[in-house]
Amino acid sequence: MPHLCRHTASLLARDRAIAGLPLLFDTDALVAHLNSAGGSPPITAADLTYLRYKPGTNCLAKYRLHTASGPVDVYAKAYSDEDAAEKLAKDRQRPAVAGPLGCGRWFFAARNLVISAFPNDAKLRYLARLGDPTRVRQHLTRILGAAEVRPDVALQPLAYKPERRYVVRASWTDDTGATLEHVIKYVTAQEFARVQPLLQCLEVQPIPGIPQLAGMSGRYRALAFAWQPGTGLREITAAANIDYRYLEATGRALALFHRQAAAIKTLPCRDFAARLQALNEQMAFLLPSLETRMDTLVRELIAWWKDQNETCGVVHGDFYDKQVVVTGEHVSILDIDSVESGHPTRDLGLFIAHLERDAISGNVAAAEVTRLGDALLRGYLRAGGEIAIDQLRAYTAFGLAQLAHHPFRSNETHWAEKTERLLIRATALFDSARVTAIPLGGKAS
Template sequence: MLTAADAELARRETRVTAFGLVLDPAALRDRLAARLPEAPRAVRVDYLRYKPGTSVLAGLVLDTGAGPVRAYAKAFTPEGAPEKLAKHRGLAARAAAGAGGGDVSADWHSVVDEPAHLVVGTARADRRLPGVGQLAERPGRATGPDASVRTLRYKPERRWVGVLGHERPARLLKAHPPARAAAALAGHRALAAAGLPVPAAERVHPQRCRGLLSLAWVHGTALDAAPADERVLAEVGALLARVHAVAPALAAGREAAPARPGLDAAAAAVGVLLPGLAAEARAVARTAAARLADRPRTVVHGDFSADQVMVAADGVWLTDLDQVRIDDPLADLGGYLAAEIADGRVPPGTDPYDALAPLLAGYRPCGARLDRRALAAHTAAALLRRTAEPFRHRHPDWPVRAATLLTAARDLLEQP
């Protein structure tokens, strides 16, 4: 059953036929029951990407008798459906039966629901991520014999992350769209070349151009799950300062785009979901972008947050280096703080310096200079980019969470 906010959004979306169906896991399960080889016991939607008037793409977890199956559902408009659904039918007809172990294999590939202008497929049917299909169809070539692969995260058409080995993880596997795999690998190699503690990464069968990467597994605990420890946070700050001191030539060609277009797009997404917040979101985008113009630039992590840091026996390690690029170093600090606020570890309204004090204890002695207004603006910008995330990740109270994040962004920009 749809929440009131989802029902209102579905009422406004008049072109994507199955939009409301995709938002309602129980209704989607009932719809799939007669179309899949085995009716799932339950369906969970854990990710959405919505293009108003065009399509909605959902990441699904199907509860089956054989265990959870990662899948996706994509709904189209009546005008856009014929060509899109035909491509999926062709892929399904050509798909080989899954031969691998783990949850990337299933005894079906994809199904097309013509009346609903909807396709549902397993992760291995994701045509933007052919590396997942490679794992399912020819696992030995990608992972070695007798290896089992378990999915950790799956964002349809964007990225799949899995682990090789169950008892003691051996490798982390990532499937990217093939055109983006080289850039993702470049970030790892840039920081490794500078001597930073990052996992070694390599392509899996680069000649096949499937976008599959293999990374060394870091045995430890993610910072967001580790006990609070100011010494560790100071060590993380010092490591971030080392990232910002990396020679820019190592990340050549990876310049960040100007802030304004991305912030305008984030504000527009908020306006679609919650029209009453549209003007406020646009104002936050406009003000933050103006304050972030002509800022210094260095190598940055690009997606820095506590869950991207591993606390291991031999120190702290950086992970998830797909977004390494040249940008304002305060973008990393602002992004980190925005994630802490969004995840509830830092209350909205906390002064950025106070919130980051343990981390800055290690960061600032390395020679870093901080601009308070720019730090607040970067945090506000990162909060705006996260404002639609509660909807995308299907929190039942997503309108309240979104409004809270936007208010926190606005308040930061109003600080003197």
């Protein structure tokens, strides 16, 4: 069994309601179970890459399995003893297609656990169409509408969160020899119902510089956008020699987005108070030693957030370096399905919060956080954006609180220590925001 840190071991000891929980963290045992179930080719190892956990209720875990024929993506879901009979019965009724290991779904009743091999997904059921070469062309044509998908269509997976979303790049050659490329995003029924009116609104009032909707299917709960060529900002910030001009260009693009999107008046605003409180309750179980720190921070952030004018503008809603593509001097902002009413500084704060989180996880040098953030803000200000440093610090703390569970979710080494550092940094930023009220480039207010 892989070595478990004391915090993970404590978690497993405290949550006895989910019988299969220990197996999810024991990748050696999981591989043995799958191999004994007759999967072919044999699995040699498994990497746990993603977790979504509801204490006492269920836990979903995504794995990259290693085989002689190449990697295979699967996810496991372990249910509580109370819910297992009903949930597993529903899972057994779901149709399954053969996966790369032969079987599409495995059941381990003694552990109240089911494992699904891609493209089988309990909530993204139309992914199975992508695993059938005889149906994929017709399936994508229906999503894209007028665009005819050719027989040579190639699919490149981009992102997958089981039972939440799957993003794939589809490309093919038309009659003239030109390559056509689209991004197809599959979401849950609940998410599609939320996003559909937003995207229809953006069709009527398009925002320059962001990908326009190329197709939509309510039946398949799928969204299609034109592929945006270029270099991802994440790749640029990870380079040995960072060109900060791209960060400035990103700041300018965000200021332009905020200015042009402000004309849209019919957007909702998510209830962040409820979301933060739910996260607070989860974190209290994950790390009881941090319960007081997290609870204090969340209560103060919620009280502060309720005093902000969250209807004064429009925000991207999920803005960080993975949402930006650079082509020459042009910057494209991706993934617009979280656009909503909000204070524009929230986007800047979340971007910087991701930089802080990446530094704590060791993906960005700590010294680069300030330089990258300053370059972003320079571009934003030069393009006419307005920033008050107290609000920026508070929104950065707000973003860090939202990201507090990410080290656990990503199954990172020393996840508990990284979580504590995130909370310490968020608290320090929020405390400094309450004693500082100076606009960047302006006079004290």
